[in-house]
Amino acid sequence: MTTLKLFILAFIFVATSGALFSKFFKEHKFLTFLVSVIAIIGSFYLIRDIYLDMKNDVIAELKSESTQNQPIRNESIGNELIQNKPIPVERETFPAGKVFRDSLQIGGYAPEMVVIPAGNFQMGDIQGDSGRDNEKPVHWVNIEKFAMGKYEVTFAEYDKFANATGREKPDDENWGRGNRPVINVSWHDAVAYTEWLTQQTGEDYRLPSESEWEYAARAGTKKSRYWGNNPNDACRYANVHDNTSKKENGLSLEHHKCTDGYAKTAPIGKFRANDFGLYDIIGNVWEWVADNLHSNYTNAPNDGRIWAEGADKNSRVLRGGSWYSNPYYSRAAFRNRSDPDIRDVNVGFRLVRVARTN
Ligand SMILES: [Ca+2]
Numbered sequence: 001m002t003t004l005k006l007f008i009l010a011f012i013f014v015a016t017s018g019a020l021f022s023k024f025f026k027e028h029k030f031l032t033f034l035v036s037v038i039a040i041i042g043s044f045y046l047i048r049d050i051y052l053d054m055k056n057d058v059i060a061e062l063k064s065e066s067t068q069n070q071p072i073r074n075e076s077i078g079n080e081l082i083q084n085k086p087i088p089v090e091r092e093t094f095p096a097g098k099v100f101r102d103s104l105q106i107g108g109y110a111p112e113m114v115v116i117p118a119g120n121f122q123m124g125d126i127q128g129d130s131g132r133d134n135e136k137p138v139h140w141v142n143i144e145k146f147a148m149g150k151y152e153v154t155f156a157e158y159d160k161f162a163n164a165t166g167r168e169k170p171d172d173e174n175w176g177r178g179n180r181p182v183i184n185v186s187w188h189d190a191v192a193y194t195e196w197l198t199q200q201t202g203e204d205y206r207l208p209s210e211s212e213w214e215y216a217a218r219a220g221t222k223k224s225r226y227w228g229n230n231p232n233d234a235c236r237y238a239n240v241h242d243n244t245s246k247k248e249n250g251l252s253l254e255h256h257k258c259t260d261g262y263a264k265t266a267p268i269g270k271f272r273a274n275d276f277g278l279y280d281i282i283g284n285v286w287e288w289v290a291d292n293l294h295s296n297y298t299n300a301p302n303d304g305r306i307w308a309e310g311a312d313k314n315s316r317v318l319r320g321g322s323w324y325s326n327p328y329y330s331r332a333a334f335r336n337r338s339d340p341d342i343r344d345v346n347v348g349f350r351l352v353r354v355a356r357t358n
C-alpha cells in the first residue's frame with residue numbers, strides 16, 4: 001500500500017508541475033489554480049498516510065521480535081495442554097480463578113481445583129462480637145497463591161482412593177454416595193487421601209492451613225459469612241441446619257430461619273459459590289484443616305503456613321459448620337476442634353494443592 005501511495009504522490013507532483021508550465025495554465029488560470037490546491041491538499045494527506053504506514057510497520061516488527069524472544073512452552077497445566085504458544089508468564093503457570101484437574105496414574109482425574117489469588121486479610125473476629133477468645137487477636141495474614149478444592153471431597157472421589165489402596169470405605173448413613181461430600185472420615189483418613197493424590201499426580205496435595213481456609217472462605221469479604229452477617233440469609237448459599245433439618249432431625253439446637261431443602265448432606269455445588277468460586281465452604285460438612293487448635297491467635301503465623309507447633313496434636317481444627325450446626329458455628333471465623341481419630345456424620349474435608357512456580 002505504501003508503494004501505491006508513493007506512486008500516486010509522484011503522479012500528482014508531475015501532473016501539477018506539467019500543468020503549471022503549459023499553455024493550459026495561461027488560458028485557464030483559475031481552473032489550474034483550483035486543481036493545484038486540491039493536489040496540494042491530497043498530497044498532504046498522502047504524505048501523512050505514508051508516514052503512519054511506515055511507523056506501524058516498525059512497531060509491528062518490534063512486537064514480532066519481542067514475541068519471538070518469549071519462551072515457547074509446551075506444558076501441561078492440570079489436564080489442559082498448552083502447545084507451542086508464547087504465553088505471558090502469569091497465564092502460563094497458575095492464573096487465579098483457573099479451574100483444573102490433575103491426571104491420576106491409575107486413570108481418571110483428581111478432584112476439580114480452583115486457583116485462589118495471593119492476598120492478605122484480617123483473620124479472626126473482625127466483627128468484634130463473637131465473644132470467643134480463640135478468634136482473637138484479629139491479625140493480618142499474607143497468603144501466597146494456591147489451589148483449593150472447588151467442592152468438598154466427594155464419596156466418588158474418596159471411594160476411588162479406597163478401592164485403589166484397599167482401604168475401608170466410609171459409611172454413607174444410607175444418604176447416598178456419588179457426589180455427596182464424604183463423611184465419616186478421620187483427620188488421618190483425609191491426610192492419607194492427600195498423600196495418595198500427591199503420589200498419583202506428582203503434585204503437592206495437602207489439607208489447607210487454617211489461615212488458608214479462612215482466607216478462602218471469606219473470599220475478600222469482611223462479614224461473618226461470605227454472603228453477609230445474617231444467618232437467616234444462608235439458604236441460597238449453603239446447606240445448613242435449616243427449617244428442613246429442624247423438621248426432620250428434630251434437634252433442639254438453634255437453626256437458620258430459612259429453608260434450603262436438605263435435612264442431611266446435600267450433593268456438592270447445589271448452592272451459590274463464594275467470590276473465589278468455592279462451593280459449600282460454609283455448611284454441608286465441617287472441613288478438616290491441617291493445624292492443631294491453639295487456644296487463641298497470640299503468636300499465630302502471618303504467612304499462611306500450617307500452625308502445628310505449640311498445641312495439642314490430638315486437637316485438630318474443623319471449619320465452616322455443617323448441615324446440623326448452630327448458626328453461630330456457620331461463620332468464616334469460627335473454630336471447632338476434634339480428635340484426629342474421630343469419624344463423624346457431619347465431618348469431611350477439602351483439598352489444597354500447592355501452586356507450581358515453573
Ligand atoms: Ca439443610
Ligand SMILES: [Ca+2]
Pocket residue numbers: 152280281282283284285286287320321
Ligand atoms: Ca463445608
